[in-house]
Amino acid sequence: MAEELFVTLPSGCQICYQVFGNRSDPAILIISGHGSAMTQKTDEIVRLLSPPDDPHFVIRYDHRDTGRSTSFSQSPDGEPVYTLKEMADDAIGLAEHLALDSFHVIGISLGGPMAWQVAARLPDRVRSLALVLTSPTGRQLNPSDILPPLHLEGQWLLGEAFSVPEDRDDHEAWIETYMRLALALATQPPTEAEIAEARRECEVTYHRERESGTMWTKFNHSGASGPRWPRELLKQVRCPTVVVHAAKDQVLPMGHGEALRDDVEGATLVVLEDCGHELPHRVRHRVVDAILTNAKRDK
Template sequence: MEMTGATLVAEKIIAFEDAQLHTQAFGDPAHPPVLLIMGVMSSMLWWPERFCEELAAQGRYVIRYDQRDTGLSTCYPPGEPDYSFSDLADDAIAILDGYGIEAAHLVGMSMGGFLAQEAALRHPRRVRTLTVISSSPLGVDGLPSSTKAYQEHSAAAESLDWSDLGAISDFLRRDSAMLAGTRHPHDAEAASALIARDMGRTASFASATNHFMLLSEDKAATLHASRIDVPVLVIHGTSDPLFPIEHGEAFIRVAPTAQLQRIAGGGHEIHDQDVDEMVRVIADHTGF
C-alpha cells in the first residue's frame, strides 16, 4: 500500500479463467464502494488521480482498473480478442467478487458507460447506482452522430500503422485535442504526458484496438436503458463532439430514474477544472 496525497492507495490483481485484471483502490474499504469503468482503448490512468482521491475523500472506496488489452491487464494479439463485449461487462462484476463486494456504485465513461449499463441490466443486485459520463443509452436509436470534424479525424485511424508507436502517439495527441470541449483551454502538455505514460505501461498497446471489434457486436434486444431500475446519474458535456449532448438528454427520456448534470462547454473528457463539479454530483448520487 502507499499514500497518494492523504489517500491510502492499494493495488490488487484479480485473476480468473484466462485473464488477469490490474486494479487500484483509493480510500477506506469500509466506505461505500465505487467502481470506475473507463472507455475504449483507455487504461485506468484516464481516471485522473485527483478525481479518485477527491471522491475517496468524500467517503467512498474508489476502485479503478485496466480493462483487458489495456495497461497491465491481460493483452491479446491485435485483431484476435478472445472475449466479448459482455465479457468486459462481466469483468466489472468479477472485480467486485475479487474485492469481496456484494454491490457497488458503478461509474462508466464513454464505452465504459455502455459496459456499466450492461452490468446493471444483467446483474442488478450487484449495482447500487449507475453514473454514466459522456456516453449514450443502450438500445436507443436515432441520436446524432459525432461531429463531422471528429468523423474526419477518426477516419485517419483506419490507415494508421499501429506498430509505429510514434505515429500512434501523434494520433492520440490529436484525438485528445479533438475531444476537448470549449469551456477550458486544452492542456496539450498534460495530454501528451498521460499518453506517454499510458503507452509505456503496456506490453502491446496495439492490442487495445481490439475494443473496436467489440463495439461492432450486436447487443441483445433486452439490453435497453429503459429497463435500468437503479438510480442513474448522467454527466455530459454540452460540447461533446463524439456523443453530442442529445445522447445525455436521451437518458432522462428513457430511463425512469435518470437525472442529467450538464457540463457547460464540456467535451468528451474529464478535464481537471471539471473534477470538483463531477466529484460533487457523484458523491451526492452515491450517498447511501
Template sequence: MSATGPVRHDPERLATVGSVDLCHDAFGEPDHPPVLLVMGLGFQLVHWPEDFCRRLAAEGLRVVRFDNRDAGRSTHLPGQRYTLEDMADDAAGLLDALGMPAAHVVGASLGGMIAQTMAIRHPDRVRSLASLMSTTGRRGKGRTSVRVLRHALGRPPRTEEEAIDRRVRVFSVIGSPGFDQDVDELRRTTALAFRRDPDAREGRRRQHRAVRAAADRTEALRRLTVPTVVIHGTADLMCHPSGGRATAEAVPGAHLVLVPGMGHDLPRGAWPRLVRAIVDNAGRAGGR
C-alpha cells in the first residue's frame, strides 16, 4: 500500500511483439484509461518509481510500464541494428498484445523520443503525449553537458556494488539540485536493475546507436494533432532544456512545463507537479 492508498499492481509478464518479447507490468484497474510509460537509454521499467506509478493510477488510470528491447528482461539483440522507429513500433505492438486500442503515452529521455516517434507513426494509438526531459533530434538542441560526458566513460560495472557506486556518482551530477535525492532508493533500484540485466552495457550501446542514426523529428512533430505536454527540468545537464523548448515549439498547441531545479531524473518532490501535468494533458483528450 502506498501513501495514496491501495492500488492494484499486476506482476511482470512477457508479451511477444514481432520478433521480441517485452517485459511489462501494470498498476490500476484494467478497465481504466491506459497510460504507457516509456523509459530512457539503458533504463528499465523499474526506473519508473512504483509510488509514482501508483499516484498516476490513483487518478483513475491504468499505468503500464515496460522494458524496451535490449533492456531489462525484454529481448536483447546482440549484433543487430535497429531504429527509433522500430522501438516505437514495439510500443504500439505492446498495446496490441495487451488489447489496448490506444493509450496516453509518456516518455522520458530516449523514451520521449520513442513516444514522439510513436505519435508520428501511429497517431491513432496515442490519445495524449507527454514528452519528459527529451528533444526533437535537431542539431544543437538538448545537448549533453561535458560534465556528464566525463562520467559516461570507464569500464562497465562487474558487480552489483560497482553498479551502485557508479550510478550514485552519475546521479550526483545529472540529478536534481533543487530537490532532495533519495540515495537509498537510488541504490535499491540500481541493485534491482543489475539483477534484472547484469550485462546492460551492450544493449545500451545498441540503443544509443539508434538515437545517433535518428533524423530530426521537428517537421513531423509540426503535423501532430494529439494533446501534448512537454516537461523539462531547468537544471538538466543530460538533455539541455533547449530540447524541451524545441519540442514544445514544434508540436502545435503543446504545453511547456519547466520545473525549476529538476535535473535528468524523477525526484519525489517533483511528482505532484509531474502527475498533475500528465493527468491534465490526458484530460484534454478526455482521459479521466
C-alpha cells in the first residue's frame, strides 16, 4: 500500500493523499463522491487505471471532512461550512503541490462538478475528463434545466442503511454501518468478493475517520452539494470528455447523464445497463476502459 502523504493548502486545509506509479507517466487525479474517503471503492480502480501497456501516475485523496484530511466544525446555524468551489480548490491545490503540468481527471458522483470545475479553470493542463455517475445540476434544478428531478429511491435506501450505534464506542457496530452504506445501492446481491472488499475498506476507513474526527463531520458535504452545481462551466470544458452513467441509477436519472454529454462539446456517453449508483466488480473494467479510451483521444 502506498504511503499516506499530507499537504497543507493555502486555504489552511490539510489534505491526505496517496500516489501510485511513476511520476514520469501521465497523471490521473481521482475525485471521489459525497462523504467518500480515498480508501473507499478505489483500490481496484487505481490498479486498473495503470495496466502494464499503458501505465499512469495515479493520485487519490481524502476530501476535506473525510479520511485523514481536515475535519471542519459543523455550523451551529446550519449554514454550509464551505462551498463546492472550495472543494474543487482542494483538487487544484493538490495538483499544484504535485507540480502536475498536465493530468487527466476523473470525477465520481459529487466529484463530477469538482472535476469539471478543475477542467474549466485549467484548460491548458487537464488532458481529459471522465464524469462518472453524476449530474450537471445536482438536486437543485432551475426551470430552464429541463431535467427530471432526482430519484428518491437512493436517498431512502441510504437513510435505511444508516444508524448510529447505541454504544458509540462499539467499533464493530460502526463498521457494520459503514458496510450497509457501502452496499445500500447495490442492484444485484453482492458477491462474496464484494462483501469481503466492503468489509476491508470499511474497517480501514472507519478507523481512519474515527482517529481524525471526520466520521462526525463528513455530512458537511451535504451543505456544499446543496446549491445548484455550476452547469454553465461545462461549456468551458475543452478536453476530451466521457460521461459514464448507470441505467438503473437510484439517485440520478439517465437524463442527467445525457445532459452532461450534450453540454460538453464532443463528449461521449457510456451507459452501464445492469448497474445503479455504484461501482460493483462487474462494471469496473468497462468503466476504466471507457476512461482510458477517452484519455487516448488527447494524443
